[in-house]
Amino acid sequence: MREYVQISVSQYLEQILLHLKSHGYVKSKRGVRGGHILKELPNKIIIGNVIRDLEGPLAPMSCVSITAYEYCPLEDNNCLLKPLWALIRDQVAELLDNTTLKDLLEGNLYK
Secondary structure, three states: OHHHHHHHHHHHHHHHHHHHHHOOOEEEEOOOOOEEEEOOOHHHOEHHHHHHHHHOOOOOOHHHOOOOOOOOHHHHHOOOOHHHHHHHHHHHHHHHHOOEHHHHHHOOOOO
16 A cells, blocks of 8 residues: 555656746756755746646636636626736736745745
8 A cells, every 4th residue: 555655646746846847947857866855046037937737727716817818797796706806816926926836835835
């Protein structure tokens, strides 16, 4: 059972690395001294961009998405939640767009 978990984790991490490579965050090298390395310095990698590239828009609801807006029938009735979702979107984007990989690595999340 333990080997299965290790293989599964390895395959999962490999898929993540492939996505990171396809978006230009890492590069790989084959061979004995091979592996993966960042293509940019950690202070140049913006976490908001990484999440958008890997997961899509940051908006919690598509009706407030800037890049992937989708109409919601509740908008016609002055949805009371839409301003809240927009505020959440803005706050999350602000935090993620001002956080770098270096910040995460060094634990500097409270600037």
